[in-house]
Amino acid sequence: MRALRRAQALEAGKPKTARRLMAASAVFAFGLLASIAGSPIQLITATPAAAQQTPKSAFAKPKNGIFGKTQKFDGGLPLHLQADELVYDSEGSKVIAKGNVEIQYENNNLTADEVIYDQAANTLSAQGNVVLRDANGNIVRAERYTLTDDFRDGFVQSLSVVAVDDSKISAEQGIRRDGNVTEFKNAKFTPCRTDGSQPPLWCIAASTVTHDQAAQTISYQDAQFEMFGVPIFGLPYFEHPDPTVKRKSGFLAPDIGSSGDLGFFTEIPYYFALSPSYDFTFHPRYMTGQGVLWMGDWRQRFANGQYSVKLAGIDQDGSDLDVDPAKQQDLDGFRGSIVTRGDFSLASWWRAGWDVTLETDDTFRRFYKLDSILLTDRVNNLYFTGMSDRNYFATNLYQFGGLLLDDTAQSESRVHPVIDYNYIVDAPVVGGELSIAGNALSLSRSDGLLGTSDQEMSRASMEVKWRRRLTDQMGITYTPFGELRGDLLQVNNYRDAETGLAVDDDTVARGLASGGVTVAYPWIASTAGASHIIEPIGQIITRTANVDQREFPVEDAKSLVFDDTNLFDTNKFSGWDRLETGTRANVGLQYTFQPWTGGHARVLAGQSYQLDGQNPYANRAIPCDPDGAGPQPESIVRAAGVDDNCNPVFSPNSGLETSTSDYVLGAYIAPTDNFRLISQSRFNDDDFTLKREDATLAVNYGPLSMAATYTYSFADPEFGTRAEQDVSALFGLRLTDRWSLLGGLRYDLDESQFITDTATIRYQDDCFMLSVTYDEYHIRDEARDIEPDQTVMFRIEYKYLGGFNYKSNVLDYVNSDQQPPG
Known part of the structure; x- marks a missing residue:
């Protein structure tokens, strides 16, 4: 019969010593594991800068390492022992447990053929089929396992470890000495699952692996990397930080490639762990076709934010480039860039930061593959923002630069600054919601119309809105609203968007008052398989009939797309520079389908009507001369506004340019979680020909995942636009x-x-x-060495x-x- 004893009964005078030795056995065993397992973990986690040089890992990183969270042992907890036989050797001061020995301590379980506690030598030994299972689920197997009472020395023979993720570690011997150094003899590590019938896909083998806890290093002697049991390459010696080191200077994984322009190239980054709060990565790119592209990345983190600076530069030999010989001289010499980003939390509501790129020319970063070749604009930004539950404030300074072949000096602009403010009053006003919005903009652009002076524009705008939602007994909803808007503008060296003439210096103001109501009457019906909602929606807006917008440049309202999403907007322009005027009616019909089995579909169709007053989207004949000399009969542009090159500032075919707009249709269909279709269409109001289409399809079905987008805009030769x-x-x-x-x-x-x-x-x-x-x-841009x-x-x-x-x-x-x- 098996004898069951509690560890406290081993020796009444020293129960804590036995418990402490058993706890020590677990500490020692998994100290050994962490030592040998540290090498594969550390190669990708020791240096935080590695992430900015290589793609995201395909394998999930264990939060607490391969073997889980380090355990802390409480010496006051009981230790439980059971064995077939328990022998007390009073002369030798030993307690011996024999046969099917099992010891449990704090969710750790040790089994062996025999366990000996040598009180005189202060050692605990387990031998014969030793298996240790820890609280994290790791399994350690060994033939013999000995540990001293003070944890300083220990020995494990025929060590085999299986981690929770099936990573495996084996060694002929594990030796701990001086309470600091652990050595493994003939050790192997692999994270690959294998049943033992064939070698793992890959493993690391070394004659000796040494973990020095004081120096926080792991060193390897005669290390070999094996695939399918075959040695691929070896190193006589190498060393790296142990897993306790979060940051340490050293080389990172290389990046190697080739290019027709650059030749063969390689980057071997070196990481400098200068401080717990800042670091630097030096990663020059060596190219057979161009020499050395010097690059370095500085990062620094503070308690309230962080910033980074990336430097790149090369002394380029233009004669080595496959470009027009006339351009080779232009591309000769130094080319480089500085990219810096920062973000800081100044208080609970306030943030500040920047995103700035400075470069010697606009193709350097694309040519050397530092930016996407599809990049079309360079936007630099400094910002200061604040946001609470009902308030928003933002100050932004911008610099815009075009990267396309046909971009001119007009594409370069500086915003200094643009200020936005939004506030929603806490308490209801006349039963509704009152909000206040403001915008201030200062902008300049080089190479203006008059001589070489800069174009300059400053504008301040304020808007007050009120709205209230009411529902009657029939379920009809009424949303009355009112708006007041005022703008003050100062311009210099701009083109009058209405007359096409140059404006030297002027200050103008405009104001607008509007009011209206939105009415919706949803009809709900239920059938055997679904619910149906049919909702007619009507909106009427009356405003100041005519507002003088002649000298207001169009800078932030150029992105004009008329579709179902802005059908009921009181101002369909995208920014502050243009206003809707006159009386306008917007009508639509919305249908919503909701099956009881899940999914949904929604369709909205509608149209907009200019009933009275000036239509700001209308295309009027404008005499335009790119030189600013005045009207010329041969240069007539029909548009709602033109830029300094006599091009329309926003789409002259928006669908709103006549008193009766085009039809818009929006369809949103999702029968299941795995299928989604969105279609936004615009049709001619006379013959229903398609004028614009934006469609997106997303499908997840079994092993297939797909997303597709289709876009179409019609051609209008009268305005020089192509399909x-x-x-x-x-x-x-x-x-x-x-x-x-x-x-x-x-x-x-x-x-x-x-x-x-x-x-x-x-x-x-x-x-x-x-x-x-x-x-x-x-993509081809020969003038800018883009091929x-x-x-x-x-x-x-x-x-x-x-x-x-x-x-x-x-x-x-x-x-x-x-x-x-x-």
């Missing part, structure tokens, strides 16, 4: 549990040409990831070790006389 029609799509297809296919494209249907396309084939199991990605950009680009990138990642990238412009070699090496 634009393109489609973009992203998809993912899981072929098997380990293989998947990813892809994306953007295609110009009118030009029958791809804009971008990409495809990725990916393999990922429990410990290894391999992907091959093909990217293609069909079509095709690249292939290989990415390999080993769980807990990190990744490796290789990127190559393979098609550059296919289309040239060069041949890739090897």
Whole structure:
């Protein structure tokens, strides 16, 4: 019969010693585990800067390491022991538990053939089929396990560890000495699952692994990296920080690739852990075609925020570039950039920060693949914001710069600053909600109309709104509203948007009063399978009939898209620079379908009518001369406003330019959580021809995930606009549990040409990831050394070790006389 004893009965005089030794056994065992497991973890977690050089890991990072949270042992808790036989050796001062020994302590469980507590030597030994299961679920197996009372020395023979995530560690011996240094002999580590019948996909083996806790380092002697049991490469010695070190200076994973313009290149980043609050990563790119692109990233964190500065520069040899010889001299010499971002919390409601990019020329960052080749604008911003439950304040300073071939000096502008303020009164006013909004803008632009003077504009605007929602006994809702608006403008060296003439210096004001009501009458019906809501909506707005907007430049109201989302907006312009005037009616019909089984569908159709007063969207004949000399018969532009190049400042075909607008239709269909269709359409009010379409489809069905977007805008030769029609799509297809296919494209249907396309084939199991990605950009801007680009990138990642990238412009070699090496 098995004998069951409590550990307190081992020796009445020293129960805590036995308990402490058993606790120590757990501490020692998992101290050994952390030592050998630290190497794979540390390679990707020791330096926070690694994340800014490599893609996001394909494997989830364990929050508390491979073996979970470090346990703290309470020496006052009871230790439970059971065994087939318990022997007291009073002469040898030993307590021996034999046969099916099991010891439980704080959710840790130790089993062995025999456990010996040597009171004289202050050691606890377990031998024969030793298995230790800790509270985190890790399992340690060994043939022999000895630990001294003071934790300073210990020995484990034939160590085998299986972590919660199935990572495995094995060693012939584990030795702890001086209470500080732990050594493993002939050790191996792998995170790959294997049944033992064949070698793991990969593992790390070393003759000796030494963990020095005082120095916080782990060193390897005769280390080898193996795949399928075959050694791939080895190092006689290497060392890295242990898992207790969050930041330490050292090299990061390299980035290697090739390009037709840059040649073969490599980046080997070095991370400087200068302080707990700031660091620096030096990552020069060595290129066979251009030399060295020097790059460095500085980051600093404070208690209330953080900022970063990224530097890049090269002394470029223009003669090595495949561009027009006339341009080679322009591209010779130093090129570089500074990118800095910051964000700080100043108080509970207030924040400040910046996002600024300074560069020697507008193609440097795109040419060296530091920015996307599709980037069309450079926007620099400094901001100061405050927000509470009912208040919002923001001050922004902007600099805008165009990166397209046809961008001129007019594309460069500086906003200093733009101020926004919104406030909602807490208490109801006449039973409704009263809100106040303000906007102030100061803007300048180089190369104005008159000589070389800057264009300058300053505007201050204030708006007060009131609204109240009422519902009668029939369910009809009435929302009366009123608005007061005032603007003061000072302009210099601008073009009059109404007459087309240049304006030297002027100060003008405008004001607007409006009032109206929105009425909706929802009809609800229920059928066997769904509920139906049919809701007619009508809105009437009466305003000042005519407001002089001649000298108000259009800067923030150029993005004019008329669709169902702004059908009932009281001002359909996107910004403050333009106002709706006169009396306008907006009408629509909305239908909502909700099946009892889930899902929903909603459709809204409507139209807008200018009933009286000036239509600010109308296209009037405007004499326009790009030189500002005055009206010329041969330069007539029909538009609601023009810029300094006599181009319309917003779409002259918005669908609102006549007294009866185009029809708008919005459809939002989601029969299940895995299918969603959104369509926003605009049709001609005379013949119902399609004028604009924006459609998005998202599908998740089994192994397939897909999102597609289709856009269309009609052509109008009278205004020099051509039809634009393109489609973009992203998809993912899981072929098997380990293989998947990813892809994306953007295609110009009118030009029958791809804009971008990409495809990725990916393999990922429990410990290894391999992907091959093909990217293609069909963008050409010869004047700015931007050419079509095709690249292939290989990415390999080993769980807990990190990744490796290789990127190559393979098609550059296919289309040239060069041949890739090897």
